[in-house]
Amino acid sequence: MDQRLKIFNGKLITPSGIVDNGCMLMADGAITAISDRNIDAPDALEIDACGKYVSPGFIDIHVHGGGGHDFMDNTVGAFLAIANTHARYGTTAMLPTTLTSSKEELLETLRIYETADKQNKNGSQFIGMHLEGPYFSVKQCGAQDPRYIRDPDPEEYMEILSNTSVIKRWSAAPELKGAIEFGKYVTSKGVLASIAHTDAIYEEVLIAMENGYSLATHLYSGMSGVTRRNAYRYAGVIESALLLDEMDVEIIADGIHLPPPLLKLVYKIKGADKTALITDAMRAAGMPEGESILGSLKNGLNVIVEDGVAKLPDRSAFAGSVATTNRLVYNMITIAGVPLPEAVKMATATPAKIMKIENKKGTLAAGMDADIVIFDDEINIEMTIVKGRVVYRKTLAYNETAGS
Known part of the structure; x- marks a missing residue:
């Protein structure tokens, strides 16, 4: 005892x-x-x-790295160092998250997770893997490597899911060929299907939601807004996620990816019960600003960290977050005007409910x-x-x- x-x-x-x-x-x-x-x-x-x-401890359901390491470095040491880093900032449970990659690299990451999970005694608890990709829209790839982006392949995702039980969440673009079948299949296996890096319109989001997709990955980032086609306007994923009451959303509340007016808007429309705070942190979280790498050391993307965010070297776009969970909660209170208990709920009870672990964690x-x-x-x-x-x-x- x-x-x-x-x-x-x-x-x-x-x-x-x-x-x-x-x-x-x-x-x-x-x-x-x-x-x-x-x-x-x-x-x-x-x-x-x-x-x-x-x-309650903070639950980060979307995190790539921290402390100078990325989960896709594919070493047990990297996994444990990231867990230790984020524990210093209040994260007690996390979903290690991948980037778009080859199937072989993805399988290796999953294998390393299983080994690291058994050794993780001094950091944030691992509660399953989140696969972010590779089934995305090239138009909305953001900092995801377009070389590996592809349509859902039943043979591939069935093989991946048959090899492990640690996948708890999988993000994909629902408008792709085969994406609806993918959503139904992963949901049947107990995996949360999430909408991400997508150019879908409302009608496609509605079909996706009816077939298992229940969460919008990093709302506003890597997704469509209102578009015009032959003079007609169409609601994008952003508007769809805000409109559909059944849809949960997650936000990078670093105050940079989403400025204060958008943080306030999301809270006003979705509320604390439907909004989870995520870091989406890369390896530079908890590290000094300067040059860094998004993704694995082997084939990742060179970035520069300044002004509290990672940017592409030409500074034309953001390339990742360096947020920590305590700063997310602080920002929701101070710049979005959310009451402290509600801001805490967005980092605890709500992500626990989204991941269906609310009977064990979050309160x-x-x-x-x-x-x-x-x-x-x-x-x-x-x-x-x-x-x-x-x-x-x-x-x-x-x-x-x-x-x-």
């Missing part, structure tokens, strides 16, 4: 509101009790939250996984706890002798 942990003197962010001077207990990787008064637990290691916020309640972050008024992370284990602490101390 793991050592019990007790957090006291914190502002607990719970589904029913913020509990001032709250107290909670954790044991065997789960939350065992929450109270608005002290809980007597003489055998527990005690953590004084010092009046700071105690929140502070007895029986839930003990994934906890403690942060100050500016969402600076003081401590990160994954499944009841302290994996990062900044200044907060906890007693080394139970009950002292």
